[in-house]
Amino acid sequence: MIVNFLLIVPLLTVLTLLLVKNEQYIKPIALVGSFVQLLVIIGTLIQYLGAASLKNNGAMLLQTDVNWFAPLHIHYHIGVDGISMVMLLLTALIVIAAILVSWKEAFLQKEFFILLILLSFGAYGFFIAIDLFLMFFFLEIAVVPKFLLILIWGSGKKAYSATKLVLMLIGASALLFMGIVGIYYNQPNGLQSLNMLQIAQMQLPYHVQLTFFPFLFIGFGVFTALFPFHTWVPDGHPAAPTAGSMFLAGISMKLGGYGLLRLVMLLMPAAAQFYAPYIILLAAIGILYGAFATMVQKDLKYMNAYSSISHCGFVLLGIGMLTPVALTGAVLQMVSHGLMTALFFAAIGMIYSRTHTRIIEEMGGLLVYMPFISGVFILAGLASLGLPGLSGFTAEMTVLVGSWQQPVTAYRVATIVAAASIVITAVYVLRAIGTVLMGKGKIYSDDTPTDARWYEKWAGIILVLGILVVGIMPFLLLKLISPSILYLPQSIFK
Amino acid sequence: MNEGLIVTFLLCLPLSAFVVIRLFTGRRWQIFSGYLSTLVLALTTFFAFIMAWQYFFVYGKMDGAYALFVPIDMNWLVFTNDLSINFSIIIDSISVMMLLVVSFISLMVHVFSLAYMKGEQRYGYYFAYLSLFTFAMLGLVLSGNLFELFMFWELVGISSYLLIGFYYTKPSAVAAAKKAFLVTRFADFGFLIGILMLGGVANNFDIVQMIRSIAQQQALWEGAGTSFLGMSVLTWACLLLFMGAAGKSAMFPLHIWLPDAMEGPTPVSALIHAATMVVAGVYLIARFFPVFQMDATVLYVIAIVGAGTALFAAIIACTQADIKRVLAFSTISQIGYMMLALGVDDSLNGLHEGYTAAMFHLFTHAFFKSLLFLGAGAIIHTVHTNDMHEMGGLRKQMPVTHISFLIACLAISGIPPFSGFFSKEAILSAAYSNHKWLYAIGVVTAAITAFYMFRLYFSIFWNKPLSPVFIKKEGSWLIRIPLIILAVLVLITGFIPFGNFISANGKPLPLEVHFGFSVIPVSLSVLGIFYAAVLYYQQNNLPALLEKSFGWFYITIRQKFYIDEVYLFITHKIVFNVIGNTTAWIDKNIVDGLVNWSAGITYQFSVLIKKVQSGKIQQYVLYFLLGVLCLLAVVLYNN
Secondary structure, three states, rough: OOHHHHHHHHHHHHHHHHHHHHHHHHHHHHHHHHHHHHHHHHHHHHHHHHHHHHHHOOEEEEOOOOEHHHHHHHEEEEEEEEEHHHHHHHHHHHHHHHHHHHHHOOOHHHHHHHHHHEEEEHHHHHHEOOHHHHHHHHHHHHHOHHHHHHHHHHOOOOOHHHHHHHHHHHHHHHHOOOOHHHHOOOHHHHHOOHOOOOOHOOOOOOOHHHHHHHHHHHHHHHHOOOOOOHHHHHHHHHHHHHHHHHHHHHHHHHHHHHHHHHHHHHOOOHHHHHHHHHHHHHHHHHHHHHHHHHHOOHHHHHHHHHHHHHHHHHHHHHHHHHOHHHHHHHHHHHHHHHHHHHHHHHHHHHHHHOOOOOEEEHOOOOHHHHHHHHHHHHHHHHHHHHOOHHHHHHHHHHHHHHOOOOOOOOOOOHHHHHHHHHHHHHHHHHHHHHHHOOOOOOOOOOOOOOOOOOHHHHHHHHHHHHHHHHOOHHHHHHHHHHHHOOOOOOHHOO | OOOHHHHHHHHHHHHHHHHHHHHOOOOHHHHHHHHHHHHHHHHHHHHHHHHHHHHHHHHHHEOOOOOOOOEEEEEEEEEOOOOOEEEEEEOOOOHHHHEEEEHHHHHHHHHHHHOOOOOOHHHHHHHHHHHHHHHHHHHHHHHHHHHHHHHHHHHHHHHHHHHHOOOOOHHHHHHHHHHHHHHHHHHHHHHHHHHHHHHHHHOOHHHHHHHHHHHHHHHOOOOOOOOEOEEHHHHHHHHHHHHHHHHHHHOOOOOHHHHHHHOOOOHHHHHHHOHHHHHHHHHHHHHHHHOOOHHHHHHHHHHHHHHHHHHHHHHHOOOOEEEHHHHHHHHHHHHHHHHHHHHHOOOOOOOOOOHHHHHHHHHHHHHHHHHHHHHHHHHHHOOOOEEEHOOOOOOOOOHHHHHHHHHEEEEHHOOOOHHHHHHHHHHHHHHOOOOOOHHHHHHHOOOOOOOOHHHHHHHOOOEOOOOOOOOOOOOOHHHHHHHHHHHHHHHHHHHHHHHOOOOOOOOOOOOOOHHHHEEEEEEEEHHHHHHHHHHHHOOHHHHHHHHHHOOHHHHHHOHHHHHHHHHHHHHHHHHHHHHHHHHHHEEEEEHHHHHHHHHHHHHHHHHHHOOOOOOOHHHHHHHHHHHHHHHHHHHHHOO
């Protein structure tokens, strides 16, 4: 089955990287490995589309189920649906771009690329896992290597940031683990299953859902920068190396959103109904609060980190609103945010490597020296402020339209609050563009900073293409996402 | 020819010009970009003319009214069965009229720019952005889906941003571009909420369907819908749509971006900030007019805002020295007229004079205002200054510019038989039959308009003898031809029987000029011209005396009533410093403080308990003994 190759290819890449002696082969191998992975994903997509058109719904297909540890009913059980397909594609694009951006990484490059591929291995596994334990297992793989990545290749307060980030995410995992254990022991008829599809079918008792929902929700919420558990974001991203930031913002933050959709909505529809107002409240606060905090940041990476809090608030808002449109919008927003933040971090990294500063006020007139990088930066910014034709617009508008379908006045107020963020986003994006790229050119330590090199150009182009596809042809993604959203238990849509 | 095909051409041509220029012409080939996009625009204009000819003359009227076509309607982003963003095209009299105006003015500006922007370092970018703008604007006027319209609305905004900030090394241009985008963005926030509300009420985003569905829900427009702060859903939605329109059309108090937008190249101001983009707000309200006219309150608000803005901007225009800023304020004032006309549309007696008058003024204004801006561009190109006090006596130097500028000034002042006269008369007549006091404001504004326009005209072309610095001749033919064509159009467009083509219900509406009615406004305008001549025809000290006698009042007007300062205070001091910095502080110290505090507590706790593991055998024995005693106590107690 082709789905297994989604896990085999990254593992093989890691193994090859371990065995290679000659340093100059490391990057090509990593790149080829991630390209092969992209091909495997496309192959999976084709197979999935074929299978889905037969079934005519968005169920989990192409499943592989092997008994792994019988005493605890742990299975190696994987499969894909439309949402996982979209997330897999996103991950592959970002990993390729991240490898390209780090093409000049010279320090301990073997370990660097191994960790990067290992992280992506965790993410791929997470997105296709059906067994709860397996999901948790892959989530941990996608967290722990970040500690080393930030600690060794990071900058600034890296020890503090690495510890904080990993501790907060591990803390979240602990909550998740408690939630999973709770689900495991509280199934009707004394069953003990970890197969999420099976559990969803039997339906957990109402009180069990209510008790364990907060564990899972907060656990995944931390990953999605849920207010007030978001503070790992502004410290973690700036300290990480460029590829690390791209991975963190582009993929790690999506693990939470995906988990919420896949696990929480699937297993606890009744509790989701019950807790929806709180989710919406926290999401709306996060959107506006993150946007206001972004506005006054002085460091480009901090700016983008805080803006991620605001943008991920839209994911949570869409999830909290519990209408099919809003949930679809949440998935679109995950893709959109992943692509544009990765692009933003890539551009910031390219700028930093030339100006050796990330402080907004210390730069100016970069458009003269580096038109390509500036163009990429502007595009990422415009996607962030929701320009039609780029990904941010389709995603955020889908969330907003979906949210408006809830006729509750308080929910509509939350929607208006969320919509207000489009103004504040424009403020900080244009401020950054106006100060950093436009205006009088300043003199930097290299006498004339150069424009992007080929690998940087390709990294930019890949992500820009992704943004354009989501922005111009959202219906392609919707074809994958919508059926799978509608396949969720109907009881969550009132 | 099939309309769908023509429309596809119309939209794809400028878009492909943008893509081709941006992707394939680097610095070396950029010289061709100007010709390429001008050629493409010429084709676009040609198609627009075919479209208009077909619509108005080949198909003609059905049942005495022009019909509405939807030649293209494709799903783009489907939310539910009813709610979707479609790529849909609406062809009716106003969209065809706008099609003509946008493509034609854009063509004129392209031709003018070929000479004006010559030798510019980012020549290629300029024409690329111009094509992008034309695409977005054409898309805006053709949109048949409200969300689609909003998308093009935003695209128009971003191309305006890019063009205002074209000279991006100039800090003032960057600031102006940012300001323009942010102010309109703030208005678009209202627009977006309005779309969501209307879409929720109508359960559709298709404009035709929305209007039909809202008209059917009688309870809604009688104000019985769910109300919030005493206003019905419909009133709220319409007011929010008007907020978006007011932002784009620079209505008070969202007008502050337009004068600053003059930092862009002058032909851009002619195209975007005079003739096309800034009237998008008027167009939006005209497009949704069947909904707006269900709500008298909203119409009254529109009329008051329009009239107030017209007067307010005209007063400021009298004191500005930068010729482009004078023109910018006159644009604001004239769009105020259009809004006033829409607001006083009298649906009670079913005449709809205001609607037709607004569209008519939009049409004539596009020509004379772009002519004024292009004339100003020609002048600035020759004398390299924007300050009218540094000019004077240019009439001999630039005969073509002089005559065309004069024609445009007469038109905007409402002097017969120039085009502005007819449209302004229609507006005043609509206002007269509806609200007398709004009519009075309109007439006074007309007189002030005549005054400041001729202040401008006399200061540029007469006033003092020609300064010897300005030895450059009038620009090339590429600059003069658009001026001549536009001047001819300003002379003849007033005679178009406009009501025949465009009216709120499609039925012809004759706009008659009554001599008795026209006497008052025209004579007041002539008076305005007379005062301008007295003050500025020759250099004298009267203007200075006048300024002095007005004292602080004059200064307040020249500082645009300090509205920019108020905005700066709100945005910088309150939003940025107070809200933004407080949020960041709270995040760093309180939210993150709690995280760090919990880490600290854990650490303190471990410090506390690590003493237990001291490595001293005696201590362990002590603990052991204590433990045994405790256990003993428990056992004994339980027995």
